[in-house]
Amino acid sequence: MRMSQLFSQTLxxxxxxxxxxxxxxxxxxxFIRQLASGIFCYLPLARRAMDRVETIIREEMAxxxxxxxxxxxxxxxxxxxxxxxxxxxxxxxxxFQDKSNRDMVLAMTHEEVTAFLVSRLIKxxxxxxxxxxxxxxxxxxxxxxxxxxxxxxEFTMKDSYSLDTDWDxxxxxxxxxxxxxxNIFERCGLDTIAVKSDVGMMGGRVAHEYMYLNSIGEDTLMxxxxxxxxxNRQIATFRQPVVPQAQPAPLEKVSTPDTQTIEELTRLLGxxxxxxxxxxxxxxRLLRDGEERDQFVLAVVRGDMELNExxxxxxxxxxxxxxAHEDEIRAVGAEPGYGSPLRVQGAMVVVDAAVPSSPxxxxxxxxxxxxxxxVNCGRDYEPDLVVDLAAAQEGDGCPVCGAPLRARRGVxxxxxxxxxxxxxxxxxxxxxxxxxxxxxxxxxxYGIGVGRLLxxxxxxxxxxxxxxxxxxxAPFDVHIVALARKPGPALQEAERLYRELTEAGLAVLxxxxxxxxxxxxxxxDLIGVPAxxxxxxxxxKNGLVEFKLRREDERLEVPLxxxxxxxxxxxxxxxxxxxxxxxxxxYRA
RNA sequence: CGGGGUGUAGCGCAGUCCGGUUAGCGCACCUGCUUUGGGAGCAGGGGGUCGUCGGUUCGAAUCCGACCACCCCGACCA
Numbered sequence: 001m002r003m004s005q006l007f008s009q010t011l012x013x014x015x016x017x018x019x020x021x022x023x024x025x026x027x028x029x030x031f032i033r034q035l036a037s038g039i040f041c042y043l044p045l046a047r048r049a050m051d052r053v054e055t056i057i058r059e060e061m062a063x064x065x066x067x068x069x070x071x072x073x074x075x076x077x078x079x080x081x082x083x084x085x086x087x088x089x090x091x092x093x094x095x096f097q098d099k100s101n102r103d104m105v106l107a108m109t110h111e112e113v114t115a116f117l118v119s120r121l122i123k124x125x126x127x128x129x130x131x132x133x134x135x136x137x138x139x140x141x142x143x144x145x146x147x148x149x150x151x152x153x154e155f156t157m158k159d160s161y162s163l164d165t166d167w168d169x170x171x172x173x174x175x176x177x178x179x180x181x182x183n184i185f186e187r188c189g190l191d192t193i194a195v196k197s198d199v200g201m202m203g204g205r206v207a208h209e210y211m212y213l214n215s216i217g218e219d220t221l222m223x224x225x226x227x228x229x230x231x232n233r234q235i236a237t238f239r240q241p242v243v244p245q246a247q248p249a250p251l252e253k254v255s256t257p258d259t260q261t262i263e264e265l266t267r268l269l270g271x272x273x274x275x276x277x278x279x280x281x282x283x284x285r286l287l288r289d290g291e292e293r294d295q296f297v298l299a300v301v302r303g304d305m306e307l308n309e310x311x312x313x314x315x316x317x318x319x320x321x322x323x324a325h326e327d328e329i330r331a332v333g334a335e336p337g338y339g340s341p342l343r344v345q346g347a348m349v350v351v352d353a354a355v356p357s358s359p360x361x362x363x364x365x366x367x368x369x370x371x372x373x374x375v376n377c378g379r380d381y382e383p384d385l386v387v388d389l390a391a392a393q394e395g396d397g398c399p400v401c402g403a404p405l406r407a408r409r410g411v412x413x414x415x416x417x418x419x420x421x422x423x424x425x426x427x428x429x430x431x432x433x434x435x436x437x438x439x440x441x442x443x444x445x446y447g448i449g450v451g452r453l454l455x456x457x458x459x460x461x462x463x464x465x466x467x468x469x470x471x472x473x474a475p476f477d478v479h480i481v482a483l484a485r486k487p488g489p490a491l492q493e494a495e496r497l498y499r500e501l502t503e504a505g506l507a508v509l510x511x512x513x514x515x516x517x518x519x520x521x522x523x524x525d526l527i528g529v530p531a532x533x534x535x536x537x538x539x540x541k542n543g544l545v546e547f548k549l550r551r552e553d554e555r556l557e558v559p560l561x562x563x564x565x566x567x568x569x570x571x572x573x574x575x576x577x578x579x580x581x582x583x584x585x586x587y588r589a
Numbered sequence: 590c591g592g593g594g595u596g597u598a599g600c601g602c603a604g605u606c607c608g609g610u611u612a613g614c615g616c617a618c619c620u621g622c623u624u625u626g627g628g629a630g631c632a633g634g635g636g637g638u639c640g641u642c643g644g645u646u647c648g649a650a651u652c653c654g655a656c657c658a659c660c661c662c663g664a665c666c667a
Contacts, residue, residue, distance in 0.1 A: 142666065209667080
């Protein structure tokens with residue numbers, strides 16, 4: 001590609017609202033342009049890099065038996081109604097009506113369509129197992145797109161769907177993906193870790209997320225250095241601290257004016273936060289007997305812990321959870337700021353597992369300005385449910401080995417779900433087994449956000465000057481900077497190298513523009529092609545061309561006759577480095 | 590959805606408080622000449638519904654109102 005023809009434009013200054021490095025640089029280097037909030041155009045440089053990412057994905061999917069298909073972006077709402085997700089998912093789903101007022105859905109994911117295909121194609125156990133995938137546009141009307149390509153509303157996702165006769169088959173395909181995903185990310189040069197995760201709107205049993213560790217990440221991960229336990233904080237468990245046991249003491253009311261927070265309470269009474277109980281008031285939307293209804297929930301965790309709303313949502317199988325309003329709190333007989341389960345009526349009391357084993361806690365008196373000493377779960381109030389509700393925190397004991405957990409931020413670049421039969425049952429995806437029985441196909445679902453992956457790579461590989469692409473995903477392999485404005489030896493040699501390197505199978509970008517040397521060098525650094533050749537009269541006089549790797553400062557003068565071979569070898573070496581990263585990974589359930 | 594912020598040329602900004610020539614600067618873009626190993630020099634030029642609608646006024650980028658868009662924090666979400 002000649003830079004003079006490239007449909008792009010580098011920018012000296014980035015847009016003011018680009019706050020993360022990948023966004024700023026992809027914009028400045030002319031890879032992307034934003035059309036609307038969370039909606040981007042991918043210009044040729046980005047398209048080429050995405051193509052390479054997609055090629056790697058296709059190769060790895062083929063490696064585990066995947067067959068590529070294409071499923072539509074627009075779906076009739078019927079299939080989403082059949083699985084219930086039309087009703088369960090809120091504003092995140094794009095909905096519209098076609099000209100005959102039929103409800104339509106913009107695809108957020110393709111479990112429904114896959115299950116539809118299963119219902120049409122799979123009749124017998126002899127046709128299973130299967131693995132299909134596609135690389136397709138998704139629409140999720142995220143309440144808050146941000147960080148450039150990291151979090152967008154319209155995006156390209158590789159999603160694959162495994163189809164099996166039973167859970168053992170699913171387990172096999174799941175583990176195949178587990179490994180293939182590491183292969184994909186390593187080949188892209190990106191280090192990731194797999195963490196156990198919540199199943200969220202997908203449903204199902206087991207799920208892992210692939211996380212690129214970086215402080216710009218929006219997910220918090222709890223990691224154990226000792227035993228490699230790794231989980232999203234949304235579901236992370238931890239070892240319960242040992243609590244000194246004591247005889248329950250009598251309830252006692254104390255005056256605690258202007259003491260609405262745990263911190264104020266511990267200061268006033270001179271006690272540790274672990275000796276207090278915290279009441280959190282929420283309203284859960286529950287689905288019971290096909291009817292939606294709101295249930296007031298009083299969650300109790302110890303004062304030194306934090307409520308994990310995902311855990312509570314899952315424990316209640318709630319559709320939605322929101323903070324309660326003050327009038328709702330008063331309606332059950334509780335007092336905001338001085339709340340506790342004592343003498344409340346009409347609330348579902350859900351208690352964290354650490355609370356019943358912690359005697360004589362200080363809790364609110366449900367009366368403004370007063371707390372109660374020596375509150376004991378089971379004696380002073382009856383919980384409706386005792387479950388793990390507390391969020392793991394940095395330093396908490398690893399649930400497996402007890403070593404202190406570390407909290408890190410990460411970006412989710414992929415996920416894998418063991419779905420089961422939810423979708424196939426809903427859409428008639430049944431097969432006949434060897435005994436002639438009708439059984440639903442067991443599904444797994446596996447996603448990778450292609451654009452997000454690219455952004456994470458950009459985030460990991462850049463410096464002050466610009467992007468520094470790993471060769472496997474770089475839009476070009478070599479960038480030839482021709483330091484010549486008019487026809488002459490330099491331009492002639494640059495053109496010859498462009499031809500010969502292209503013939504040698506490399507993707508070559510030739511800067512043939514009439515720009516100054518400085519402009520060309522800076523643009524080359526910004527775009528971040530891994531290898532650079534500088535063809536100018538100065539070196540050419542001595543029969544030399546300058547070679548430089550983007551990631552290194554060192555420059556090398558190479559004799560004209562050896563240039564092509566030198567570049568080919570250098571690119572091969574870079575490719576080899578990335579391939580060497582791929583290897584078997586131990587599966588961690 | 591709650592809180593905060595910003596909308597003036599492709600990008601970055603000034604002008605808005607205190608209404609008053611033809612709305613300005615840098616970069617980018619076009620033409621010509623010069624220059625050519627790290628964001629060049631000179632000369633000339635093109636490009637604006639000042640986010641939108643409404644109001645106040647002799648007069649609105651500027652004051653008032655509503656709306657819209659975008660960004661950040663939170664809620665939410667994969």
